[in-house]
Amino acid sequence: MDSPLALVERNLLAPGGLSTSDLERVFARVMAPSIDAADLYFQHSRSESWVLEDGIVRDGSHSIEQGVGVRAVSGEKTGFAYSDDIVLPQLLEAAGAARAIAQSGNGAGKPLAVRDARALYPADDPIDGLDNAAKIALLRELDALARSLDPRIQQVIVSVNATHDSVLVAAADGTLAADVRPLTRVNVQVIAESNGRRESGFAGGGGRCAYRELIDSGRAHAWAREAVRQALVNLEAVDAPAGTMDVVLGPGWPGVLLHEAIGHGLEGDFNRKGTSAFAGRMGDKVAAEGVTVVDDGTLPGRRGSLSIDDEGTPTHCTTLIEDGRLVGYMQDKHNARLMGMAPTGNGRRESFAHLPMPRMTNTYMLAGQHDPQEIIASVERGLYAVNFGGGQVDITNGKFVFSANEAYLIEHGKVTRPVKGATLIGSGPDVLTRVAMLGDDLKLDEGVGVCGKEGQSVPVGVGMPTTKITAMTVGGTAP
């Protein structure tokens, strides 16, 4: 099979009559004595989605996006322009616009040298990897399965989508790297109705893999069952409590806590600028003993994983918190250079039309020693939250929220009634100091995360073991 570089050169450069040697001409145009770094990011992205609703596969769509982004960096200044035409004249014009931040003069980049990274996923196109009739059959099967499970299920919406993304990064530091990235996803949403009350349930997942993997492993069908189970639980839910109490988070997706509470605050850009609540706290104790959190872009096939980041740096497993102490930030090249640190493979961008910045990949907390049942049994009165919608953080004061969509009361050490979704709120630098018990059941999420930062969305993963946090604020309505 062809290397990603050969594939990408053929699909991205050849149609416009470009070869990698032309890229050195572009760097000659971008570089000037005052330019510290420059890069070109070529991208071709194809995606599709299919939707079933009301028992009908009513919509299908396909989209193509391609172009090249040109960036020039001088000190803390960045010039950026892009073109959706991958031909030399447009590339030179974008290069001219990007370098407008610098004084005139001439320079050149280092000769480009191919960087091979280990491949964490197959380069195959997931869209063509399964024929359309099989996608339709999957939608129909999941719809029928969800409806067959309970007569209270009134509405089922199933969708599948896939993206096939080819990128080529060439940088004036000599980097030349390519990556071909598949991404697939299945979603099931249901509405259950009983005695005039309606509740929804949602489940889904995916990763950097073929649709087949999601189907043959039984995961797609399990999501249909899970969505139904959640909706039915919520039909019985009573008002959530309001106030401060012990909270036990279930394993997996509740790791979104880590993403919001500490992840964003440890991105290099906010720390370089001193605008993060974690700025200047390297080495400090920011979590209870035993708490270790990593950002790991190297997990094969995971939604948040990348063989190389969008600056051509191979992704790493970066330890952020080790046994309670803050030990690492996530960096792209720009912020790493300005902070005198090494890039960590966290430079990511939504597309060629966006600037890269430090972003998370898969962020999770390592397992502890406790049996999850023992953790629940230790709580006199509290909340057991197993599923969440999304969250948000103000990285400057560290206040974060995340909203449960499946939670239960814990009374006298036992999980009792389901309660309605409630928002949990806390303070990033403080919340992990109140981790009281860690389960032995680390789980990563199913592959649904989308992280938004400064208007750019990228796929991410999270994970955690069952975790007990003392005295967290629960935003319900019941006294």
Added chain:
Amino acid sequence: MKTAVVAADGSVAELDRLAELAEDVIRRAGKAGASQAEVSASVGTGLSVNVRLGEVETVERNRDRGFGLTVYFGQRKGSASTADLKPSSIEATLAQACAIARYTEEDPCAGLADASRMATAFPDLDLWHPWEPEVERAIEIGRAVEAAGRAHAAITNSEGASVQCGSGMGVYANSLGFVGRERGTHHSISCSLIAGKGDAMQRDGWYEYVRDAKVFPAFDSIGRKAAERTAARLDARRLGTRECPVLFAPEVARSLISHLISAISGGSLYRRASFLLDHAGKPVLPAFVNLFEKPFLPGGHASGAFDAEGVATRESALVEGGVLQHYVLGSYSARKLGLETTGNAGGVHNLVVEAGAREGDAPTTFEAMLQRLGTGLVVTELIGQGVSIVTGDYSRGAAGFWVENGVIAYPVQEITIAGNLRDLFMRVQAIGSDVDTRASILTGSILIDRMTVAGE
């Protein structure tokens, strides 16, 4: 209404090119066997400059194109899009859309809107005010804004000031012969600052968002306002868990109205995923509340003569005397519900929320609203997504101020506010005329008599 004035820039020719392309593709879709087809094509350009601590941080030039096609083969539908307008890309897009329509299933509700509903009048709504400052000028403005903010004694750091200008042109055309051209500009100036140090740090800011750069306030006033808002958050406290009245400042009040719009939108209704099912003709707000959709507001952020399906927009009362007058529908959701489209495919075209009060006169200023609040919470920032349109359950993170006897006492943070939207809407006590004009939902601050606040 006056007719469109042809400006001396290239936008009219560009719109003609887009229209020609759209009509050509629709013809080709017909030849490929499609019984109906529709196209949206757009071109946007812009400049964005960020300045931080007096230095340029980023200079970005944007040029975005988009082309989307939907074809119908009887009741089967296929869609495809491309982000470039090269003939080969357009050709591939047409082929993809047709290929998809071979696999989708017969949907009795699929299809274009009725021909009789297409817009026929295209008044000039004063939406086109190109502003293309030189990069140097944009940097100068950003510096002035940020410098005015950093001059405030409490400001210790900055996330910078940004100046953005943009213009967009779009065409929607369909096989009923409808071709609609739209063009508009949007410009913004924003500033985000930090006050305090270490654990006491707080961030806030301010922005302006306009169609015509001439109506920007004095640049330094934007920085000063950002600084004052940021400084006001220093020494924020938490609150004990309680029930109290809550005043949503204008910049967050519109989110409440947007939840109402979601709940009465066709998509939520036909999926039975709304807490306001079967509420047309019924009270959803107190009797003093009126909401009007005004698509023809000159310079409005969402003004337009036609919706995303070419259907003529119309001015209407959405809520009158607190009673929901109609739903918000496009032709697909209308057919699913056995109703007629309301010209809202793609959303609401400006929503004006009238000031009023349950008792006495409508408060005219934010200060008068504080008086009306008495003792309670003012919310100036909401975070998180804790809103369910299916059930109306509402629980979000909040920051703002505790108010005693109409006077701001101290800033508060790390609290949540919760309730059920159906109930909260009926509990609205007053709506101010302190309207925030930076969005298409035009509302003043909104006072609700009781919510659950969770904190310490």
